[in-house]
Amino acid sequence: MVLENMFRDLESAYEHLKQAVAYLNAHWSTCVISGEVWSLPILSEQVALKEITPVLVQGRQAIEISQTMLQQFELEADQAPGTVKRLPGWFLLSDSVLEQIRNVNRMKDVVQAEIERVRLKKGLAETARTRLAREALGARISLKQLTRHIQAFDATPRLLSFTWAGHTGKTKRVPVGEVRSRLERLAQLQMQGKGIDIQDTPAGTALRVIHNLADHARLVKVEKVAPHPRVNIFFSHRSRYDAMLHANLPLFFLAGEQQTEIVGLKDFNFENRIAPRRNNKDSQRIPVLPEYGLYIDEDELWGRASPSMQLSPLAFESTYRARLKNKS
Structure with a gap:
């Protein structure tokens, strides 16, 4: 109920x-x-x-x-x-x-x-x-x-x-605490499946990489997107x-x-x-756990404002909103 x-x-x-x-x-x-x-x-x-x-x-x-x-x-x-x-x-x-x-x-x-x-x-x-x-x-x-x-x-x-669009990927920002929780669950499954100590599992190794990162810190998650x-x-x-x-x-x-x-x-x-373009963004990212698609959030690292959503400068009414970077 x-x-x-x-x-x-x-x-x-x-x-x-x-x-x-x-x-x-x-x-x-x-x-x-x-x-x-x-x-x-x-x-x-x-x-x-x-x-x-x-x-x-x-x-x-x-x-x-x-x-x-x-x-x-x-x-x-x-x-x-x-x-x-x-x-x-x-x-x-x-x-x-x-x-x-x-x-x-x-x-x-x-x-x-x-x-x-x-x-x-x-x-x-x-x-x-x-x-x-x-x-x-x-x-x-x-x-x-x-x-x-x-x-x-x-x-x-x-x-x-x-x-x-055959090369685009999507990114999202995830808290380290959420990543840590997922890796802990995955490490348990890998330990049971392979019969090894939890610290020796691939997820256990990944947990050590982010050990010193605060739970509230964010990482950029990069995911491949199918052609669309x-x-x-x-x-x-x-x-x-x-x-x-x-x-x-x-x-x-x-x-x-x-x-x-x-x-x-x-x-x-x-x-x-x-x-692909020569200046591929993925090759310029700072890796944390690249095997999981996780990279440093450079906006957070350097104190930059995240991109904001602003109305596009069209001269008529529409539903379109262009993603423009905040210049402040």
């Missing part, structure tokens, strides 16, 4: 989100001027594909598949946990849906905040968020599909260029894009007199992808 009471606000927020998405779907689908999406294969196991062939979908079918995707918060039957279904694409609309999309994004943030509230109340690690979401909302819930935002712009783009589609958006006639986004969901634009040029999403081939 206590757990049910704890989940009640989360379940309510989830229902409000589904209602907001249903309202959005009913509106935007009636004012489509043009648009298209690229259907991508889902992953049946947590292994990145070496080759990906997008399938172009247009017309009414593109609208219907997009409506389904916007409200698809659960994994498909053959979709591997931890993977994300994506549908890159675009639609030009005769009417703005910016406020409806902002409302959906707010509801997504409320759901995420409720999951975090329950996690903190139960004293669980950050890694428990997905488990809590599934306990409350269903065993097939995909937290990433549930919380990712939809993007809308009240303007007409000059150019949309869809590409593949992204889009560069040009509104002005400058050579540099005005916005760059992960193309996880269709983008929505307000149609105008300007013609929009589309560079569509092409096939992805691991062997033919663009070579």
Whole structure:
């Protein structure tokens, strides 16, 4: 009963989100001027594909598949946990849906905040968020599909260029105390599995490396990201894009007199992808436990402010927020 009471606000927020998405779907689908999406294969196991062939979908079918995707918060039957279904694409609309999309994004943030509230109340690690979401909302819930935002712009783009990001990785900052707890549990498992002293296990060796670090200190966790589609958006006639986004969901634009040029999403081939940049960030990081993807947080080391989220300098209303470094 206590757990049910704890989940009640989360379940309510989830229902409000589904209602907001249903309202959005009913509106935007009636004012489509043009648009298209690229259907991508889902992953049946947590292994990145070496080759990906997008399938172009247009017309009414593109609208219907997009409506389904916007409200698809659960994994498909053959979709591997931890993977994300994506549908890159675009639609030009005769009417703005910016406020409806902002409302959906707010509801997504409320759901995420409720999951975090329950996690903190139960004293669980950050890694428990997905488990809590599934306990409350269903065993097939995909937290990433549930919380990712939809993007809308009240303007007409000059150019949309869809590409593949094949070398990007994501970083997050984790407290040393959390790393230490995970390594202690892992060391216990390794000791039992290999029949050796705990200090001789790989995790035990890692624990000695971070022995003198304070629990509240942070490390940068670097994780590889599977190839994913992204889009560069040009509104002005400058050579540099005005916005760059992960193309996880269709983008929505307000149609105008300007013609929009589309560079569509092409096939992805691991062997033919663009070579990594010479100044690769990973080679410049200060390692702590590189075998676990853990490095020194240089912002904390040198007392620099972390990057902040600021509104992008677009001359019109949109949901887009550019990550700009704090110069202070």
